[in-house]
Structure formats: structure tokens, C-alpha cells
Amino acid sequence: MNYAIALMPGDGIGPEVAREAVRALDAIGRRFGHHFEFREGLVGGAAIDATGDALPEETLAIAKRADAILFGAVGGPKWDDPRARTRPEAGLLALRRSMGLFANLRPVKVAPELRDASPLKSAVIDGVDLIVVRELTGGLYFAEPKRRWDTSRGRRAVDTLKYSEQEIRRVLQVGFDLARGRRGRLASVDKANVLASSRLWREVAQEMAEQNPDVTVSHILVDACAMMLLQRPMDFDVIVTENMFGDILTDEASVLAGSMGLLPSASLGTRRIRKRGGGLFGMYEPIHGSAPDIAGRGTANPLAAISSAAMMLRLSLNLTGEADALEAAIDAALAAGYRTVDLASAGITEASARTVGTTDMADAVIERIENPERARVPRPL
Ligand code: IPM
Numbered sequence: 001m002n003y004a005i006a007l008m009p010g011d012g013i014g015p016e017v018a019r020e021a022v023r024a025l026d027a028i029g030r031r032f033g034h035h036f037e038f039r040e041g042l043v044g045g046a047a048i049d050a051t052g053d054a055l056p057e058e059t060l061a062i063a064k065r066a067d068a069i070l071f072g073a074v075g076g077p078k079w080d081d082p083r084a085r086t087r088p089e090a091g092l093l094a095l096r097r098s099m100g101l102f103a104n105l106r107p108v109k110v111a112p113e114l115r116d117a118s119p120l121k122s123a124v125i126d127g128v129d130l131i132v133v134r135e136l137t138g139g140l141y142f143a144e145p146k147r148r149w150d151t152s153r154g155r156r157a158v159d160t161l162k163y164s165e166q167e168i169r170r171v172l173q174v175g176f177d178l179a180r181g182r183r184g185r186l187a188s189v190d191k192a193n194v195l196a197s198s199r200l201w202r203e204v205a206q207e208m209a210e211q212n213p214d215v216t217v218s219h220i221l222v223d224a225c226a227m228m229l230l231q232r233p234m235d236f237d238v239i240v241t242e243n244m245f246g247d248i249l250t251d252e253a254s255v256l257a258g259s260m261g262l263l264p265s266a267s268l269g270t271r272r273i274r275k276r277g278g279g280l281f282g283m284y285e286p287i288h289g290s291a292p293d294i295a296g297r298g299t300a301n302p303l304a305a306i307s308s309a310a311m312m313l314r315l316s317l318n319l320t321g322e323a324d325a326l327e328a329a330i331d332a333a334l335a336a337g338y339r340t341v342d343l344a345s346a347g348i349t350e351a352s353a354r355t356v357g358t359t360d361m362a363d364a365v366i367e368r369i370e371n372p373e374r375a376r377v378p379r380p381l
């Protein structure tokens, strides 16, 4: 089958890792007889430089006609002037909002072969398998008023944390559905001891808990959750939370997995793609940013971008076997000892480990897509 993928590489290491995700998808296409047609759009700083706009009309039009979006990363010091008319991040936010992608899924798993890559003890992180559902189109990121102004007594600025019960319910529903297919546990994370929006969030979560007795719901304050993620991360199954809480908690949770360079994400709404058996339209991006400090060196870890492509195969294109094959190839490349520098420097000591750059890491994955028997090597641990 043919699939149209909107490709938005963005800035910094975005283009470097997106390129490898494209190569991995092409290898999947060759093995399984699919054609992925990539339609590239400018976004972020690259788009500001070319058009003055972080999300040009043309890019949005490409997204709207595609089956899914594969996104790299945006931002960088070049566009950091606080007085600038627009920022690269505005392109990403506008894309999430205009495509209605309100549920951001960020799975965090500790691969057995990477248990030493985390600065945390393996007794704490062994067996971690959780998923954060971050609300993505409301809350502190989007609600109005949001502005900055000058007064006779100095500068002022405001952001607003506002939610409707519908916005809260639909993202919690995603969490309930996920929990049901996993270990049946949902942590609803809020700050109900301080914020009115969180008290509404908790009320809605509690009502839904009563309607869904097959899922065990706990309400956790966000500050306590930040602590528990480091103390007992294996207790978490599905976490659902407000936009900004989710942004912060997922960077923290990435430490469990060893590196931000490993973690994929999917952003979903309610629109189904127009393909037989198609899933939800979605945008797929690594959770890491544009990492301007290492951009252009060929050292970035492409696995978060490649894993995001696997999520795209599974969730939007409904290509489950293909997603399994891609994920197996990633695991096999790690099991064979391939490490990008973010993983190597984190304390990997196995003699078999090999530090490689972006392209070589992707090659190791692609080789295992093309030779599936090599993706079945038993894990050394
Ligand atoms: C993320 C990023 C973005 C966010 C930035 C780049 C706007 O940190 O996807 O987590 O804050 O949502």
C-alpha cells in the first residue's frame, strides 16, 4: 500500500535524526511491500528563516493531506531573542493545535541491555514500563489570556491554566483505554491542593473512575509524582496529566530509560486516516529537542526518531507486524552493543559495546530489518 507521510525535519539535530527514520521506514517498505511517500515541509527556525513564519500555510496543507506526520525537532539559539516576533516552538505548538492532537503518548521502557545506561540503580529501574499521556492542546500552554505588557510599575506577563471538562475527559479517556490493554492502572496527576483547574481535573477523573471499575485509579499530586518516578517507577502503568506537568515529568522519566535520545512520542486526536483499516491520524516525534550543542556532528542518537516511526506504523497506519519488526531491529542493534555517545558516556562498560555515530546506528537497525534472522538473536542478559 502507499502512504503519504508529511516530513518535518525542523532544526538542529531534527534533520539528522529524521533522515535516519526515513531510511528505516524505506527498509520496512522494501521488506513488506509498502511505499512511503515523504512530503517535506518547513517548520520551526528553518521556516522562520525562509518565510518569516514558524508554520507556513504550505506546511500545514501538506500535514492535512498526509496519513501521518514525522517530525524532527525545532528551536535553537539563533531564534532565542525574547523580543522576536515569533519562535520556532510556535510552529510545533500551532501544528499540534491546528491538527487537534490533544493526546501525547510518551512510553518509557527500560531495555534490559541498557539498564546500566541510567544513572539510577538497576534495582530501581528494572522492569519499568510506563506511558505518560500528556494533554497537548490546552492548559498552561494555550489558554488565554497569554501576553506580556508594560505598566508604569514595570513589565508584566501572564499565562493561563484553563480547562473545560470536555478537554479533561477526552484525554483521560485515552488513558483509561490504554490502561485497560496494559496493567489496568491509571495515575491521574494534578495539583488539586492549589489549582482550581486541577480540582476540576480530579473531579472528572474520579467520575470516570467510578464508570470504569476495571481500571484502578489513583490521584497523585504532581510534586509527589516527580519524586515517586525516581523512587518507585515500576509502580506506574499509565499516567495522565496536564500539558506542562506532562512536559516536565516526561523529561524526568527519560532518565529512567538512560537517555532522551531513546524516547519516542505519538500525538493523536480523533480523526481517522482515509485508508482501509487505518488508525488515528497522528504526529510522531522524538521527545528530545533540537540539541543545538551537538547539531551537525553526526553523533545524535537516531533511535528516538526511529522508534517514533515504529509508533506511526502501529497507531496511524495499522501496520502492526511492520512496527514489531522495526522495534525488534532496534532492540537487536542495542543487544549487539551499538551505542551512540549519549548511551556510551552514561556508563556502559560491556566489552562488546561499540560507540557509533548517527548513521552507523541507523545502519545497524536497517541491517536487522533486512535480515530478520539477525533481529532474533537472544539477548545477552
Ligand atoms: C516537548 C518540547 C516542546 C514542548 C517544546 C519544544 C515546545 O519540550 O515536546 O516536550 O514544550 O512541548
Ligand code: MG
Binding pocket: 247, 248, 251, 287
Ligand atoms: Mg519537553
